[in-house]
Amino acid sequence: MSVTNSIISAFYSKRLRAIDRFRRQPWDVQFEQFRLLVSYGAGTEYFRRYGFGEFGSVEEFQQRIPVVGYDELQHEIERVRAGEENILWPGKVRWFAKSSGTTGDRSKYIPITRESLEQCHFRGGRDVMAVFAYQNPDSKAFDGKALTLGGSHRLDTMGAGAQSGDLSAILIRNAPRWVGMVREPSMEIALIPDFEQKVEAICRRCSRQRITSFAGVPSWNLVLMNRMLEYAGADNLLEVWPDLSLFIHGGVSFAPYREQYKRLIPSSRMKYMETYNASEGFFALQDNLSTPDMLLMLDYGIFYEFLPLKDLHEPARAVTLADVEMGVNYAMIISTNGGLWRYMIGDTVEFTSLSPYKIRITGRTKSYINAFGEEIIIDNAERAVAAASAATGARVRDYTAAPVFMEGRSKGGHEWFVEFETPPSDVMLFAEVLDKTLQEVNSDYAAKRFKNTTLMAPQLVVARQGAFYRWMQEREKLGGQNKVPRLANDRRYLDELLKINTL
Incomplete structure (x- = not known):
């Protein structure tokens, strides 16, 4: 086992036990998340509107709180952006992830609370490290620096002191100081708004760094990696970064890009780990690299429901984890510590295992x-x-x-x-x-x-x-x-x- 992996595994041993618990007791953990979420929601205008209180049951929650998409929730989100408090989540929300999903013309502004940052997005990133280090003890993926290719928008200050930008920019701005010691590029380069200028700056800064892992969307990272080869005059990425051994990817299917990455990184040591991380939350990660499905993470401050795609226009048919079946195409519905209540995220998933709960992404409800x-x-x-x-x-x-x-x-x-x-x-x-x-x-x-x-x-x-x-x-x-x-x-x-x- 590498020294770095030994340290990571020891540091996160308690966390690994918590993950093992929700593998074995998934509904207990999900019910705990439900109770915690509604204790926060009980003090909001949104819960009062629908007559739902802190001690309501899951069944009552499903009966009273409607299933919504962004359009139905946009008015409340705009009020929160304007500085109003206790609308969807207690207190004032200061961060909003600007998201358009695919290439839609209209941007969505997803609330990012302190709770969703700490208990969901950052916990997801830490769990990726913990799970990978535990499953791959001899890998040197964390011995050097991680290269992350984030979003291309600056954080725009809005009224009432709130800020919006790509989720990656929000995470960079709020990350613990130690993250900057193990990640490249610098914050200044990471937040360059022009994508092509950012790629050039990364090439200048990182071509001589010891990069051992990288993360991001496969398509955009492919653009960066091909430009890096041109910049360095190299035939493959191992000539630039000899110890490169992990790509943490998500956002789009990796299948169309796998062979291209194998050509760019001709190494048997190279590992590929998929995550399911969106502006609305961090949902799943690949805990076994020999299979393509992902473990659904059940203690991130998210309560899950699933609506069979064939019943997309009948939200009363949504079920909790206790009643899902394998092989059914489901639209995913989430209630989160970001103040999204019974929110249909737009993704569809299929369960590949019910013990533990594992999923694969099958598409979009509108794609x-x-x-x-x-x-x-x-x-x-x-x-x-x-x-x-x-x-x-x-x-x-x-x-x-x-x-x-x-x-x-x-x-x-x-x-x-x-x-x-x-x-x-x-x-x-x-x-x-x-x-x-x-x-x-x-x-x-x-x-x-x-x-x-x-x-x-x-x-x-x-x-x-x-x-x-x-x-x-x-x-x-x-x-x-x-x-x-x-x-x-x-x-x-x-x-x-x-x-x-x-x-």
Whole structure:
């Protein structure tokens, strides 16, 4: 065991026992979180409005407090931003994570309380270290410095002394002093608002540092890593950072990027650890790197509910952890120590284990294609892209898909816009395997494709290099937690991309 890992494991031994407890007693821990949360909520205007008090039951909570999204809660959040107290959480909230999810035009402002910072976001970061060090005692991932590529927005001061910015910027501003000793780049560079300027500054500062791990969104880190190779004149990242051995990633699926990272970091020592961390909270982490699912973290000041995706418009069907089932696609509902009550975050998950509770992210409640009853979700798309890539030797950099609507007597279909890192050996075969795999993993799609009943074979458009980057740049969405929407039920994004592709 490395000396650093020994220290981490010893320091966090009590915390590791707490994690083991919620593996064994999940509902006990979740009920404790519920009781703690409602004790805070009882003094808020929001609870009084719905007649719910500190001693109400879970069942009464579900009956009285409505399931909401950001639109329904926006008025209350704006009041909190203006400095009003005791609206959603006791006291005044001074921090708001600015988030747009994928590439939506309108920003969301997620309240970040002192409790959510300490008990959720920071605890999640510490648990990543503790779990990884315990599971990988010989790794040297924490012997050097961690490179983090955060958001690209400054913290904008609002009225009443509140501040907003990317979650990463808020975490950097509030992190304990010791974090700055083990993390790169400096705070000044980390908070540079222009993504491209920040990448250049990181290259100048970090190319000669001893970086042993890095963290962030796979797509944006890939941009940084490729630029680092150019800057250093290196063929792979081990020539720049010989001891690099861990990438902590989240935000988007890692599947389309895995082979590209293996090429950039050709080392058997390299480990990849997924986390599920959003502006609204830190939810899960990969506690076993040999399986792709993640352990749901149950003592972060979050009470979970899950609504079967098929019942998305019937919130009364939401269930707690006690009643979830494996193999069901659920929309996740959270009540948090950030003052979000029965908030539908917009992500969908599937349970892969009930003892302990483990999940995998399957998509978004608003990111799908269902123009013809085919109900394609992101999980279906990721599997199909992976199969098509494997069959043709391709490496996909980015992609999106949208419907081709029926006109006159013509049948509908899907159009896929794909930018390749390595082109497929046969573009037509890529499209055929994509189509075949979608039929294998989605029976609704298969039924619509049967003998071209409703859907024709998918159309594949090969994007020019840099098309997605230019599109995100035009929308001022470079870096941070901004994501390319994989699927859309209309053609707005795709038509914009097709226009850029012709320039």
